[in-house]
Amino acid sequence: MEAKKENREVLLSVRDLEVTFGSRRNPFKAVKGVSFDIYKGETFGLVGESGSGKTTIGRAIMRIHPTSGGEVIYKGEKINGKISKELDKKVISEIQMIFQDPMASLNERAKVDYIIAEGTYSTKKDLPKKERMELVDNSLLDVGLLPEFASRFPHEFSGGQRQRIGIARALIMEPNFIIADEPISALDVSIRAQVLNLMSKLQRERDLTYLFIAHDLSVMRFISDRIAVIHKGVIVELAECEKLFEHPLHPYTQSLLSALPLADPDKEKNKELIVYHPDECHFDYADNPPEWVEIEEGHFILANARELEEYRAQLQK
Amino acid sequence: MEQKNDVILSVKNLNVKFNLRGKVLHAIRGVTLDVHRGESLAIVGESGSGKSVLNKNFIGLLDPNGFISEGEIMYYGMENGEPQLLSGYKKDREWLKIRGKEVSMIMQDPMTSLNPLKTIGKQIGEAVEKHQGFKGARLKEEVLQILRDVGIEDPERRYKQYPHEFSGGMRQRVVIAIAVACRPKILICDEPTTALDVTIQAQILKLLKELKERLNLTIIFITHDLGVVANIADRVAVMYAGDIIEIGMVREVFYNPQHPYTWALLSSLPQLGIKGEDLYAIQGTPPNLFKEVVGDAFAPRNPQALAIDFVEQPPYFDVSPTHRARTWLLDPRAPKVDPPACLKKIQPSL
Ligand SMILES: Nc1ncnc2c1ncn2[C@@H]1O[C@H](COP(=O)(O)OP(=O)(O)OP(=O)(O)O)[C@@H](O)[C@H]1O
Ligand SMILES: Nc1ncnc2c1ncn2[C@@H]1O[C@H](COP(=O)(O)OP(=O)(O)OP(=O)(O)O)[C@@H](O)[C@H]1O
Numbered sequence: 151m152e153a154k155k156e157n158r159e160v161l162l163s164v165r166d167l168e169v170t171f172g173s174r175r176n177p178f179k180a181v182k183g184v185s186f187d188i189y190k191g192e193t194f195g196l197v198g199e200s201g202s203g204k205t206t207i208g209r210a211i212m213r214i215h216p217t218s219g220g221e222v223i224y225k226g227e228k229i230n231g232k233i234s235k236e237l238d239k240k241v242i243s244e245i246q247m248i249f250q251d252p253m254a255s256l257n258e259r260a261k262v263d264y265i266i267a268e269g270t271y272s273t274k275k276d277l278p279k280k281e282r283m284e285l286v287d288n289s290l291l292d293v294g295l296l297p298e299f300a301s302r303f304p305h306e307f308s309g310g311q312r313q314r315i316g317i318a319r320a321l322i323m324e325p326n327f328i329i330a331d332e333p334i335s336a337l338d339v340s341i342r343a344q345v346l347n348l349m350s351k352l353q354r355e356r357d358l359t360y361l362f363i364a365h366d367l368s369v370m371r372f373i374s375d376r377i378a379v380i381h382k383g384v385i386v387e388l389a390e391c392e393k394l395f396e397h398p399l400h401p402y403t404q405s406l407l408s409a410l411p412l413a414d415p416d417k418e419k420n421k422e423l424i425v426y427h428p429d430e431c432h433f434d435y436a437d438n439p440p441e442w443v444e445i446e447e448g449h450f451i452l453a454n455a456r457e458l459e460e461y462r463a464q465l466q467k
Numbered sequence: 468m469e470q471k472n473d474v475i476l477s478v479k480n481l482n483v484k485f486n487l488r489g490k491v492l493h494a495i496r497g498v499t500l501d502v503h504r505g506e507s508l509a510i511v512g513e514s515g516s517g518k519s520v521l522n523k524n525f526i527g528l529l530d531p532n533g534f535i536s537e538g539e540i541m542y543y544g545m546e547n548g549e550p551q552l553l554s555g556y557k558k559d560r561e562w563l564k565i566r567g568k569e570v571s572m573i574m575q576d577p578m579t580s581l582n583p584l585k586t587i588g589k590q591i592g593e594a595v596e597k598h599q600g601f602k603g604a605r606l607k608e609e610v611l612q613i614l615r616d617v618g619i620e621d622p623e624r625r626y627k628q629y630p631h632e633f634s635g636g637m638r639q640r641v642v643i644a645i646a647v648a649c650r651p652k653i654l655i656c657d658e659p660t661t662a663l664d665v666t667i668q669a670q671i672l673k674l675l676k677e678l679k680e681r682l683n684l685t686i687i688f689i690t691h692d693l694g695v696v697a698n699i700a701d702r703v704a705v706m707y708a709g710d711i712i713e714i715g716m717v718r719e720v721f722y723n724p725q726h727p728y729t730w731a732l733l734s735s736l737p738q739l740g741i742k743g744e745d746l747y748a749i750q751g752t753p754p755n756l757f758k759e760v761v762g763d764a765f766a767p768r769n770p771q772a773l774a775i776d777f778v779e780q781p782p783y784f785d786v787s788p789t790h791r792a793r794t795w796l797l798d799p800r801a802p803k804v805d806p807p808a809c810l811k812k813i814q815p816s817l
């Protein structure tokens with residue numbers, strides 16, 4: 151990983167992205183100007199509390215939600231807003247999403263073969279039936295399920311198997327980039343490891359790039375190369391995974407890390423919770439607003455001049 | 468052994484079965500467990516291992532197609548000192564003196580435990596009125612105090628609001644408030660924080676610990692999150708396929724686990740994983756409980772299972788006076804099998 155640092159290729163670039171919900175008279179900005187780059191072949195983690203805008207960012211990249219500002223650039227081309235038919239088709243097949251809840255995200259009335267093949271009906275319209283079914287069989291095998299499962303219904307599967315179906319459905323499109331939205335949160339502990347291992351294996355074999363969304367920090371630490379921390383629609387810190395865990399700078403990152411439950415009773419019973427009080431930490435934002443700054447190589451933070459000085463001093467230590 | 472006056476709830480060889488479309492599912496297979504006054508006991512295990520079913524027996528909320536086929540449950544917490552044979556209760560009327568007042572349960576699904584059509588104040592008020600008989604201004608004062616107790620700011624305003632106006636974490640606080648409104652002695656929490664963020668989860672755990680001290684509660688905490696167990700529990704019981712396969716003080720189970728299933732559960736934690744390498748993953752699936760299980764239920768998924776594991780169910784072996792496990796590995800005649808090396812990463816630090 152480290153060696154490649156110099157000539158890493160940016161696959162996806164998000165600049166000042168904004169997503170607004172609600173009516174014109176009563177707008178609600180769920181994503182308030184976020185910027186980050188995702189490199190080819192990496193796993194980019196996005197963490198933050200419920201409602202912070204993680205899924206919304208994923209859906210905006212997928213073109214499910216319209217953006218109200220900023221740019222999403224994929225392989226050098228702008229893919230948000232109005233784009234050509236060809237580009238839209240390319241985005242639809244190359245960028246895939248795995249959804250948060252495997253129980254709710256699959257169409258209950260369709261059989262597994264249709265669920266998995268669905269995306270190919272638009273990208274490979276004229277494919278003969280037999281070949282389409284071969285694709286389905288192959289993607290079932292790719293995720294460790296038997297081709298016989300193709301004629302069953304989703305409710306006949308366990309949670310882990312359903313999530314595999316969700317992954318097979320993404321893989322059949324031969325994507326480059328997968329947005330995995332809490333892919334294991336709804337799964338049982340014993341199955342989580344299987345799904346994480348499967349995702350890593352597929353990444354190695356196919357040079358996939360992941361945007362991995364989760365609120366479980368121990369999973370994030372295990373799987374991500376770099377992590378961005380989002381709070382109320384704003385990214386407050388972004389760094390390489392270990393750096394973020396070893397030297398969190400932003401008070402919100404610190405509070406998140408302090409809350410991470412560890413399977414170790416001595417550590418857990420003595421841990422101090424850090425509570426994030428934005429008004430106290432950032433009392434001078436009205437006069438001295440924060441900016442998105444690269445404080446050291448690859449380590450970005452949202453801070454004003456006063457805070458930057460403090461953070462720099464912390465990094466010296 | 469423990470003195471009886473320490474034990475508030477005692478379960479002996481409990482067997483629970485369900486009738487399901489002409490077949491019988493054996494969900495709880497001989498659980499024996501003493502719950503101690505004032506402790507917080509965590510119950511862990513994968514989905515379907517019987518955590519919820521076991522605990523529903525303690526407040527008489529077993530689904531109608533389920534029944535106790537063998538064993539007994541005794542409750543020793545009554546004010547008048549009379550032991551109650553809960554497993555012998557037949558009528559709902561008998562349960563009325565237990566439910567809420569003696570044993571209270573926070574159910575697994577937080578969204579369904581509040582009524583969306585009633586204000587928060589009214590819902591808490593009903594629980595308080597039913598059990599303490601307060602009315603009018605006195606009742607309102609009590610409800611406001613309860614809201615304050617569970618850490619809800621501006622209770623006067625919150626009192627008049629509906630559940631959808633509350634965030635997930637606040638709703639869970641209200642559910643807890645209702646559960647403790649009648650000052651129960653045992654509070655059963657079934658996955659109370661699973662749907663919540665880490666920060667909110669940490670706050671709820673803190674709240675439960677405070678309430679436990681203030682109200683002298685005994686807590687049974689059901690979860691599959693071992694981080695949460697490490698945080699809240701004094702003691703842990705590990706369930707597998709309807710039985711407790713290991714139980715001990717929390718430090719004993721985390722720092723000196725004995726059963727191969729406990730090893731597997733701990734090993735699959737991402738916290739112990741090495742980046743770039745596969746995580747340990749338990750192979751296979753839990754046994755089919757429609758068939759009678761023979762031997763150690765975990766044997767088919769345990770690559771190091773012994774021959775006897777497939778033939779005979781292991782008894783409990785004592786590891787310490789407070790720690791026991793159902794595995795043949797603890798039999799003096801068993802070959803020595805080391806726990807997985809990655810478990811060395813969990814070490815006592817006190
Ligand atoms: N379709 C929508 N219409 C209106 N508001 C929305 C919509 N989708 C999301 N929101 C709002 O946008 C904000 C961000 O939601 P989002 O689902 O992105 O959060 P999240 O970080 O994914 O949270 P979680 O961890 O709970 O999944 C929330 O306040 C949410 O209520
Ligand atoms: N009403 C019922 N009828 C038939 N079987 C049932 C019923 N309720 C539970 N079971 C079965 O009993 C077993 C234990 O279920 P239980 O709900 O206790 O699992 P659990 O450990 O709480 O799992 P989870 O972590 O998913 O909540 C499962 O095999 C389940 O399918």
Ligand SMILES: [Mg+2]
Nearest residue numbers: 204205206250
């Ligand atoms: Mg989301």
Ligand SMILES: [Mg+2]
Nearest residue numbers: 518519520575
């Ligand atoms: Mg349950």
